[in-house]
Amino acid sequence: AQSVAQPEDQVNVAEGNPLTVKCTYSVSGNPYLFWYVQYPNRGLQFLLKYITGDNLVKGSYGFEAEFNKSQTSFHLKKPSALVSDSALYFCAVRAGGYQKVTFGIGTKLQVIP
Amino acid sequence: SAVISQKPSRDICQRGTSLTIQCQVDSQVTMMFWYRQQPGQSLTLIATANQGSEATYESGFVIDKFPISRPNLTFSTLTVSNMSPEDSSIYLCSVDEGQGSNEQFFGPGTRLTVL
Numbered sequence A: 001a002q003s004v005a006q007p008e009d010q011v012n013v014a015e016g017n018p019l020t021v022k023c024t025y026s027v028s029g030n031p032y033l034f035w036y037v038q039y040p041n042r043g044l045q046f047l048l049k050y051i052t053g054d055n056l057v058k059g060s061y062g063f064e065a066e067f068n069k070s071q072t073s074f075h076l077k078k079p080s081a082l083v084s085d086s087a088l089y090f091c092a093v094r095a096g097g098y099q100k101v102t103f104g105i106g107t108k109l110q111v112i113p
Numbered sequence B: 001s002a003v004i005s006q007k008p009s010r011d012i013c014q015r016g017t018s019l020t021i022q023c024q025v026d027s028q029v030t031m032m033f034w035y036r037q038q039p040g041q042s043l044t045l046i047a048t049a050n051q052g053s054e055a056t057y058e059s060g061f062v063i064d065k066f067p068i069s070r071p072n073l074t075f076s077t078l079t080v081s082n083m084s085p086e087d088s089s090i091y092l093c094s095v096d097e098g099q100g101s102n103e104q105f106f107g108p109g110t111r112l113t114v115l
Helices: none
Strands: A004-007 A012-014 A020-021 A025-028 A032-038 A042-050 A055-059 A064-068 A072-078 A085-092 A106-113 B004-007 B011-013 B019-025 B031-037 B045-052 B070-071 B075-080 B088-098 B104-105 B110-114
Touching: A004 A085, A012 A020, A025 A072, A025 B011, A032 A064, A032 A072, A032 B011, A042 A055, A042 B104, A072 A085, A072 B045, A085 B011, B004 B088, B019 B031, B019 B088, B019 B110, B031 B075, B045 B070, B075 B088
Parallel strands: A012 A106, B011 B110
Antiparallel strands: A004 A025, A020 A072, A032 A042, A032 A085, A055 A064, A064 A072, A085 A106, B004 B019, B019 B075, B031 B045, B031 B088, B070 B075, B088 B104, B088 B110
16 A cells, blocks of 8 residues: 655744755555645645656746655755745655555645744 | 636535535546545545546445536536534545646635534
């Protein structure tokens, strides 16, 4: 069975500092990995994905994530945090196209002015 | 990306009643999904709805409690039947645009409170 772990319930970072939100996964075969963001009272918005190719993927709003196969990780990063980045972030994995998506429990990011 | 709308956006219901949530997509999609997000929790897949076939339910979810319709390639409904306070959640519709994109896109969600 596939699974996603987000070890931090909350991450606090000062505005302008780099941020990292951690994610590790378990899946059979090659993983399809995703990051989504959820703002209060909103649905999930797609940020970025890794399917194949370059291990560093870039997405919306200046976010990027690095796929590390040996560590089965897909951490979300941003060089300089904004207060408006404060939201709930979900990591997700699927074993391929048309397969079930499994979400992590979510990490609340708080950017402090 | 697909644009997805849901109705209602929120509702407060009495125990024992049923609520039908509608999901409309602005393009034809093969796979539609219904998720539940309980307070402070992650998303849990309820079922997968493909047009022209019965919905496929995940473990712990049954058709009598969560009947789903999928009459065409742009529309689906989820009914939450005989509601109890434990059904208070956000219900999210999502679509899978297929192998070309691989990611799922989500509607804004329906916030349900059962008293």
